[in-house]
Amino acid sequence: MSHLKSLIGAAAIGLFAAPAFAEEVKIGVPSWTGAQAIAHVLGEIVTSRIGGTVEYVPGNNATIFQAMDQGKGDIDVHPDVWLPNQESFTKKYVDGAGTVTLSSNPYEGNQGFCVTKDFGEANNITDITDLGRPDVAALMDSDGNGKGEMWIGAPGWASANVNEVKTRDYGLLDFIEPIRAEESVKTARIKDSIAKGEGYAFYCYKPHAVWFMFDVEMLTEPTYDPANYIMVQPSDDADWYNKSKVATKDALKKVQIAWSNSLAERSPAIAEFFSNFALTADDVSGLAFEISANGRDPADVAKDWVEANSDRVDAMLGL
Numbered sequence: 001m002s003h004l005k006s007l008i009g010a011a012a013i014g015l016f017a018a019p020a021f022a023e024e025v026k027i028g029v030p031s032w033t034g035a036q037a038i039a040h041v042l043g044e045i046v047t048s049r050i051g052g053t054v055e056y057v058p059g060n061n062a063t064i065f066q067a068m069d070q071g072k073g074d075i076d077v078h079p080d081v082w083l084p085n086q087e088s089f090t091k092k093y094v095d096g097a098g099t100v101t102l103s104s105n106p107y108e109g110n111q112g113f114c115v116t117k118d119f120g121e122a123n124n125i126t127d128i129t130d131l132g133r134p135d136v137a138a139l140m141d142s143d144g145n146g147k148g149e150m151w152i153g154a155p156g157w158a159s160a161n162v163n164e165v166k167t168r169d170y171g172l173l174d175f176i177e178p179i180r181a182e183e184s185v186k187t188a189r190i191k192d193s194i195a196k197g198e199g200y201a202f203y204c205y206k207p208h209a210v211w212f213m214f215d216v217e218m219l220t221e222p223t224y225d226p227a228n229y230i231m232v233q234p235s236d237d238a239d240w241y242n243k244s245k246v247a248t249k250d251a252l253k254k255v256q257i258a259w260s261n262s263l264a265e266r267s268p269a270i271a272e273f274f275s276n277f278a279l280t281a282d283d284v285s286g287l288a289f290e291i292s293a294n295g296r297d298p299a300d301v302a303k304d305w306v307e308a309n310s311d312r313v314d315a316m317l318g319l
Contacts, residue, residue, distance in 0.1 A: 023052040023267035028064035028075040031154050032183055033209055035080035037287035038257070038279065040302035042079055045277075045313055048306060050269055060156035062235065065089040069099045071262030077274060078258045082109055085158040085253065088233040094258065102258045105278035107207070109253030110218075111159065113150070114204035116194055117215040123199070127220045128170055131201055137175035139199035147177040151186040151202040162231055162246055163203050169247040170221075176201075187292065190214055207285035209292035221249035255281075276316045 025046055029039045043054040057075050059067070065086075067075035081102065083090060093100040115125050123136055130136055131150065140148025152167065153160025160180050167178045186202050187210070193200035194214065204210060204218060222228070225248045232240040257277060264271040283305075290301040306313055 023050060023270050024054070024073075025052060025076045025263065025267055025270045026055045026057050026073060028067070028078050029056050029058050030060060030064070030078075030080060031058075031156070032080070033288040033292050034207060034284045036298045037284060037291055037301065038079040040298040041279070041287070041305055042077065042257070042274075042277065044299070044302040044306045045273065045316070046270055048303070049313060049317060050273060052267065052270055061086055061089060061158065062156070065093050065100065065258075068258065068260035069093045069097055071099060071260050073260075073262070073266060076260050076263045076267075081256055081258045082159070083254045083256075084231075084251070085162065088158070088235045090258070092235075099261050100258050101261055101275075103256035103274065103277065105276070106254035106256040107279055107281045107284065109205060109207070109255045109281065111203070111205035111250050111253065112218045112221060113163075113201055114210070114216045114218050115199070115201050116190065117217050118194070118197075119199050120217050120219075125219070128166075128172075130219070132170070132172045132175045134175065136199065140176070140201060142198060142200075145177070147175060148199065148201070149179050150176050150200075151189065152178040152180060153203050154182050155180050158233055159203065159205075161233060161240065161244075162250070165231065165241065165244045165246045169245060187213070190216070207281040207283075207288065209285065209288035209290075211285060212289040213293045222247065224249050224251045273317055276318065278316065 027039045027043055029036055039056060043056065046052040046054050059075060061078070064075050064078045068078065081090065090100070090102055094102050113128055120126065123139065125131070125136060131148065137148040140150070142149060150167070152163035164178050167173055167176055189200055190202065190210070191214070204216065210216060228245065228247045230245045232243045234240045237243055257274060259271065259274050263274070287301055287305060290296045291298050
């Protein structure tokens with residue numbers, strides 16, 4: 001009987017002591033598919049390889065950065081920080097407040113505007129200025145208001161603000177109506193436009209599942225020129241739209257994760273892993289494709305990726 005009591009006592013001690021040693025992290029999950037994919041890869045490695053606990057917290061860029069800055073553990077990591085798109089946040093919290101750490105292992109991002117290949121070839125659309133041709137705009141006008149619709153990004157995206165300024169500064173506003181909507185709306189519209197043989201243009205970027213889902217082409221823009229790329233974000237100035245001027249292609253992006261400095265104290269092994277975490281643009285495109293095109297759960301996709309890339313994960317964990 002005493003042996004049984006000691007076993008029960010040991011089990012109880014283990015039950016209550018275990019959480020004190022388990023590292024935990026709350027991962028911010030922005031709306032775009034690539035970010036969702038990376039968030040779940042981070043989470044899968046934390047749970048399956050570090051033995052920690054993970055909570056996924058949906059949020060936009062501002063919400064995630066503010067939570068990381070506060071350092072209370074409400075949100076600990078942003079899985080997909082695009083620079084310079086989100087520079088207003090990194091300048092404030094990484095460079096200024098010093099409360100957030102930015103990874104030094106970025107992958108490369110490229111962004112612009114796309115049309116489907118068939119629509120582009122049928123109407124000789126190769127450059128962003130071609131969208132300002134009245135004949136092209138008319139083919140993109142699905143609601144009959146006299147302007148062609150172009151998706152410029154989702155609400156809350158810094159890139160959508162850039163694209164709104166670009167639409168103006170490329171001289172397209174007389175012909176094109178910039179539309180903000182969730183990315184799922186854009187994907188459905190691409191599919192519908194192809195099925196109906198209609199025109200459609202949209203903000204596009206690499207890495208992204210769209211390159212595997214549809215036959216699309218990125219339009220040319222004037223070469224990146226910092227003198228003609230002056231972007232003021234709403235978080236910096238309420239009069240951002242009038243104070244901005246963007247009339248060139250974006251520079252190639254550096255995309256990486258960022259995490260709260262307070263995580264190193266609360267969950268040091270997870271913070272150490274984050275500092276070594278690295279993916280390629282092809283990794284992210286492939287992950288996003290599985291989620292977007294094949295309709296798979298991000299957690300399942302992440303689990304498969306981690307299993308298939310065990311050596312790379314080992315290296316990230318310093319094994």
